[in-house]
Amino acid sequence: MFDSPENLNLNPDELAAFIRRVYDANARARAAVTDRLLRAKLAFDAQYSPDELAYIHSVGGSDSYYPITKIKCTTGAAWIRKILGGSEKPWAIEPTPDPDLSDPLVQQIVQATMAEMQRITAMGLQMTPDDAYEYARDVRELMVQYRNERAADAAKEMERLIEDELVDGGFKSAFNEFLADLLPYPAAFLRCVKRIEHVSMVESAEDSGAVRLVEKEVERYRFERISPLHVFPAAGQKKVDDGNLVIVSLYSLSELGKLAGVSGYNATEIAAVIAENSSAAEPGDETDPLAAYPEAKLFDQEQYRQNGKIAALEFYGAVPGRLLKSWCVRSMSPVQAAEFYPDSPQVPLSPEEFEQKLQQAAAEGIAQSEEDAAAVKVRIAGVDGVEDIDQLEDLKFYEVYAVVVRNHCIYCSLSAASRYIYSASYRANIDSIWGEGIADLLHHVQRSVNSLMRSRNNNLALAGAPQVIINTDAVRLKPGEPLQITPFKQWFVSGSGYYGAQKPFELMQIPDVSDSLSRELEKELVFADRISGIPEYSQGVSKGAENGAAGTASGLSMLLDAASNQIKDPINNIDEGLYEPLIRDLYYDKINDPEVPNSAKGDFKIHARGAIGLAFKEQSQIRRREFFSLVLQSPLLQQILKPEGIVALTREVVRTLDMPVNDIVTSETEFAAQQQQLQLQQQAAAAQSDELQAAIQQIDEQLAAGQISPQEADRAKRALAGEIQAAQRQQGGQPVPGGPEMQRQATREDAR
Numbered sequence: 001m002f003d004s005p006e007n008l009n010l011n012p013d014e015l016a017a018f019i020r021r022v023y024d025a026n027a028r029a030r031a032a033v034t035d036r037l038l039r040a041k042l043a044f045d046a047q048y049s050p051d052e053l054a055y056i057h058s059v060g061g062s063d064s065y066y067p068i069t070k071i072k073c074t075t076g077a078a079w080i081r082k083i084l085g086g087s088e089k090p091w092a093i094e095p096t097p098d099p100d101l102s103d104p105l106v107q108q109i110v111q112a113t114m115a116e117m118q119r120i121t122a123m124g125l126q127m128t129p130d131d132a133y134e135y136a137r138d139v140r141e142l143m144v145q146y147r148n149e150r151a152a153d154a155a156k157e158m159e160r161l162i163e164d165e166l167v168d169g170g171f172k173s174a175f176n177e178f179l180a181d182l183l184p185y186p187a188a189f190l191r192c193v194k195r196i197e198h199v200s201m202v203e204s205a206e207d208s209g210a211v212r213l214v215e216k217e218v219e220r221y222r223f224e225r226i227s228p229l230h231v232f233p234a235a236g237q238k239k240v241d242d243g244n245l246v247i248v249s250l251y252s253l254s255e256l257g258k259l260a261g262v263s264g265y266n267a268t269e270i271a272a273v274i275a276e277n278s279s280a281a282e283p284g285d286e287t288d289p290l291a292a293y294p295e296a297k298l299f300d301q302e303q304y305r306q307n308g309k310i311a312a313l314e315f316y317g318a319v320p321g322r323l324l325k326s327w328c329v330r331s332m333s334p335v336q337a338a339e340f341y342p343d344s345p346q347v348p349l350s351p352e353e354f355e356q357k358l359q360q361a362a363a364e365g366i367a368q369s370e371e372d373a374a375a376v377k378v379r380i381a382g383v384d385g386v387e388d389i390d391q392l393e394d395l396k397f398y399e400v401y402a403v404v405v406r407n408h409c410i411y412c413s414l415s416a417a418s419r420y421i422y423s424a425s426y427r428a429n430i431d432s433i434w435g436e437g438i439a440d441l442l443h444h445v446q447r448s449v450n451s452l453m454r455s456r457n458n459n460l461a462l463a464g465a466p467q468v469i470i471n472t473d474a475v476r477l478k479p480g481e482p483l484q485i486t487p488f489k490q491w492f493v494s495g496s497g498y499y500g501a502q503k504p505f506e507l508m509q510i511p512d513v514s515d516s517l518s519r520e521l522e523k524e525l526v527f528a529d530r531i532s533g534i535p536e537y538s539q540g541v542s543k544g545a546e547n548g549a550a551g552t553a554s555g556l557s558m559l560l561d562a563a564s565n566q567i568k569d570p571i572n573n574i575d576e577g578l579y580e581p582l583i584r585d586l587y588y589d590k591i592n593d594p595e596v597p598n599s600a601k602g603d604f605k606i607h608a609r610g611a612i613g614l615a616f617k618e619q620s621q622i623r624r625r626e627f628f629s630l631v632l633q634s635p636l637l638q639q640i641l642k643p644e645g646i647v648a649l650t651r652e653v654v655r656t657l658d659m660p661v662n663d664i665v666t667s668e669t670e671f672a673a674q675q676q677q678l679q680l681q682q683q684a685a686a687a688q689s690d691e692l693q694a695a696i697q698q699i700d701e702q703l704a705a706g707q708i709s710p711q712e713a714d715r716a717k718r719a720l721a722g723e724i725q726a727a728q729r730q731q732g733g734q735p736v737p738g739g740p741e742m743q744r745q746a747t748r749e750d751a752r
Contacts (some may be wrong), residue, residue, distance in 0.1 A: 013269070015327040019402060021236075021316045023246045034435050037229055040439035042071040043446055044184040062457035066449045072438050072532045073183035075433040076426075079534070079567060080179060084574070091579045093159045095151035096603045109139050155601035162586045169221040178578070182400055182570065185435040189226035190242070191579060192420040192585065193220055200374055221586070227537070233433050234317075240421045240433065242316030247421075249407065250309040253277060259410070271406040276406065277310060313404040316419045321392035324400070326413055328392075418585045424577035426570045435573075438532050444681035445528045449521060456517040463512040470505045479685065533566030575608030583608075601734065628653045643730035647671045692720055 042049055046067040048056065056063045084090040113136045117127045127135075174190055181188035199218045204211045226247060234243035253274055260267040329659045379706075392398070399415040425435025438617060439446075468485065476492040477483065491504040529535045590596045628649055631637045638646070649664045666674070703713040 004503070013327070013407060013409055014324045015319065015402065015412065016404045016407050018319065018323055019313060019404045019409065020407070021314065022244045022317065023313050024233060024236055026232035026244065026246050029473055029711045031234055033186060036434075040069075040184045040186070040437055041229075042072060042085075043439040043443070046070055048450075056454070062454045062461070064450075064457055066446075066452050066453045068447050068449050068528050069184065070438050070440050072442065072528065072534045073180075073689065075434055076183050076438065076532070076534045076567070076570075077179045080182075080571060080574070081176070083567075084572060089159075089163070090575070091603045091606065093155045093162070093582050093583070093606055095148065095155050096605050099347070109136055109143065110141050111137075133409040151403060151602050152602050153603075154602040155604050157597075157600070158587065158590060158604060159302075160283055161590055161596065161600060162583060165221050166223070169223045170222045174223035174225050175578075178424075181225065181228055182424060182574070183437060184439045185228045185437045186440060187228055187231075187423050187425045187437075189228060189421060189423045190582075191224055191226055191422065192582065193222050193224065195222050216493055236431075237433055238431065239575050240423050242317070245419070245421070247314040247316075249312050249314055251312050252309050256405070257411070258312070264413050265411045269410045273310070273405045273408050273410065303493065310405060312410075315400070315402045315404065316401070316415060316421070318397035319400050319402070321396050321398060324392050324398060324412070325394070327409055390401050416582070418588075421587055422578045422582055424570070424573040426573070428569070428573045428577075438534075442528055444523055445531060447490045449524045450529070452517055452521045452524065456521065459510070459512065459517065460514050462510040463514070466507040466509050468505055469508060471503065533569075577606035580606055624649075643675065644671060695720060 039049075046065045046069075048063070048065060053063065061552075089287035113132055116135055117132060165671060169192070178188045178190045196217050197220055199216055201216055202211060203214050230248040232246040232248070233240070234245070237245070243695040256270050256274060259265045262271045299697045401411075401413050401415045401419075402409055403411040423433060426438060427441065429435040446478055470483065474493045475483070485505070493504050525536065587604065587606060591601055631641065631646065631649065653669075654664050699708070699713050699716050702708045703710065708716075
C-alpha cells in the first residue's frame with residue numbers, strides 16, 4: 001500500500017525528505033492497525049470484505065449481514081452522550097486548595113495585629129499575648145475565607161470563558177463525531193486549532209447611534225475530528241504528545257494559494273506545488289506521477305481525490321537543527337534575495353552561501369549593524385518562533401509542526417508544549433495509542449452471528465418448499481410438453497419394469513432447523529452483550545425484560561447500574577484523554593492572554609467528572625431534593641442556613657428538573673437587592689416607631705402636667721395606635737411597645 005521514499009524522486013528539500021522518511025516508518029508500523037481500522041469500518045457499515053463476499057457468492061445462498069457491531073456502537077454512543085450531555089458540564093475548574101498564605105499576606109496579618117495592640121494601648125487597656133494570638137488567628141481566617149471566595153469567583157469566570165470558546169468553536173458537533181469514532185475504532189482523535197475568521201458583527205455608532213453591519217477578523221478556536229485512518233503515530237507511541245506523529249490531511253488549490261501570504265508559509269514551495277498539480281494527469285489516471293505518493297493512495301481508497309484536493313502530511317515531532325537551518329535558507333523568496341543580495345538572487349542557498357551573502361550585505365551597507373543583520377535573518381528565516389537561525393544548534397532536536405505537500409515543506413514552526421491533539425479508546429491500551437473498539441471486541445462474535453444468520457436464512461429457503469425427485473425413465477411426456485408440476489396435471493407413466501407402473505416423481509422435505517439456529521444466534525447475542533458491556537435491554541428491547549430480574553422496574557434498574565460499571569471505562573478514558581487535557585490547554589491559553597481580565601485568572605485545577613457523574617448523578621439529585629424538602633419543613637434549618645444559600649439550593653433543584661431557572665427562581669443578585677430594600681424599609685419603620693413612642697411619651701407628660709384632659713389624651717393615643725400597628729407590620733411582625741395595650745385601653749375608654 002505504501003511505497004518507500006527512496007523510490008520517490010525527492011528534491012533537495014532535506015526537511016521534507018526527513019518527514020517523508022518518518023511517515024514511511026510510521027505507516028509500516030501501523031500496518032496491522034490499518035487492517036483493524038478497515039475491518040472496523042466494514043463491520044460498522046455492515047458490509048463483507050471483497051474476499052468474504054466473493055467466497056459467499058461462490059458457495060451460493062444468502063449474503064445477509066447482521067449489524068450487531070453497528071447496533072452496539074450506536075447504542076453505546078447514545079448512552080455515553082446521555083451521561084456526558086446532561087444539564088451539568090462533564091468538567092469543572094476549581095481553585096487549588098492551598099491553606100498556606102503568601103508572605104505578603106502574613107505581613108499584613110502581623111501589621112493588623114500590631115495596629116490593634118496600639119489602638120487598645122492608646123485607650124489605656126492592655127492586650128495579652130493570648131489576645132494577640134486570637135486576634136491574628138481571626139484575621140487569618142478572614143483572609144483565607146476572602147481569598148477562597150475570590151478564587152472561587154475567578155474559577156467560575158474562567159469556566160464561563162472556556163465554555164464560550166467550546167460553544168463558538170463547534171465542540172459539540174466535533175465531539176459527536178469523535179464519539180462516533182470511539183465506539184467502532186481502536187482510537188478516536190480530536191484537535192483544537194486557531195483560525196482567523198471573517199465574522200459579520202452588528203455595531204452601533206457612538207456619536208449617532210446608527211446600527212450597521214461590519215466585517216471583522218476574529219481569531220477563534222475550532223474543534224475538528226480527525227479520522228483514525230489518517231493518523232500515523234510512531235512505533236510504540238503511547239500518547240499523542242510523545243514521539244513523531246503524522247496526520248494526513250487535504251488541501252485544495254485555493255486554500256494553498258491563500259496560505260502563500262501567511263506568516264510562516266513558504267510561498268516558493270507553495271507555488272511549486274500548484275505548478276506540479278496543474279501539469280499532472282487527471283485524477284484516477286494510473287499514469288499520474290502523483291499516484292506514487294502513499295498518502296495519495298490512502299485517499300484514492302476513500303475516493304477523495306475526485307474532489308480536486310491534494311493530500312498533505314502534517315508532522316508533529318523532533319527535527320535536528322541542521323535541517324531547520326537548511327529550510328530557513330530555502331524559505332527566502334526571490335524578492336528577498338533581490339532586495340538583500342542584488343548581485344546573486346539565487347534560491348535555494350546552502351548555509352555557507354547564506355552566511356557569505358549576509359556578510360556581503362553588511363559590507364555593502366544593506367545591514368550596517370548587528371541589529372540590521374538580525375532583521376535580515378528574521379526576514380529570511382521561515383520558521384515561526386525562531387528570531388535568529390544562529391540560535392539553532394545542528395545536532396540538537398527541536399519540536400516542530402510542519403506541513404509537507406509531496407516533496408515540498410510549505411510550513412514549519414517551533415511547536416508549543418501541547419500539540420492540541422487528543423485521543424481516547426473504548427478499551428485503553430497502556431502500551432499504545434491504539435486500544436480496542438467494539439469492532440475488535442466483537443470480531444469473532446460478528447463472524448459467528450453472520451454465519452448463523454446465513455445458515456438460518458438458507459435453511460428457511462430450502463425448508464420452505466419440498467425438493468422434487470423425478471423419474472425420467474417412468475415419465476412419458478408429449479413432444480414439447482414442459483416438465484413442470486401443476487395442479488390437476490395428468491402424468492403418463494411407463495408400465496415397464498419389475499414392479500409395473502412407477503411414480504413419475506417423489507417429494508423430499510428438507511428438515512427445518514431454523515429454531516435451533518435461532519437459539520444459537522441468541523446465545524451469540526448474549527455473548528456480544530457481555531463482551532461489549534452494552535446489554536440488549538439498554539437499547540429499549542422488551543424481550544430482555546420478560547424473565548428474570550429485568551422483569552420489574554427495580555430489577556431492571558439494578559441491571560442497568562451493574563452494566564454501567566463497564567461503560568465507566570470508556571467514559572474515564574474520555575475524561576483523561578480528551579476533557580482534562582483540552583480544558584487544561586484552553587486554561588493555559590487564557591492565563592497567557594492579556595485580554596482576559598485578571599479577575600478570571602488564578603491557580604486552578606482541572607478535573608473531568610464524567611465517570612463520577614455516572615455513579616452519583618442520579619443519587620445526588622435525589623439527595624438534593626430530599627435535603628431541599630427537609631429545609632422547607634424545618635424552621636430551625638431555615639434559621640441556620642443563609643437566605644442566599646436557600647436561593648442557591650432552590651435554583652439547583654429547579655435546574656435538575658430541566659426547567660427554566662431564571663424564569664422561576666429569583667437570581668442571587670435580585671435576591672440581594674430585595675434583601676437590601678427590605679432592610680431599608682425595616683430601618684425606616686423602626687425610625688417611625690421611635691417617633692410614635694416619643695409622641696406617646698409626650699402625651700403622657702402633658703396629661704401629668706394637666707395641659708390636656710384624659711379624654712383628649714385617649715383620643716390622641718387612639719389615633720396613634722393605627723400608625724403603630726402599621727409600623728409593626730413593616731418591621732416583619734415584630735411587636736411595638738405599647739401598641740396593643742394602648743389600643744385595648746382606648747377601646748375600654750370608648751366602652752365606658
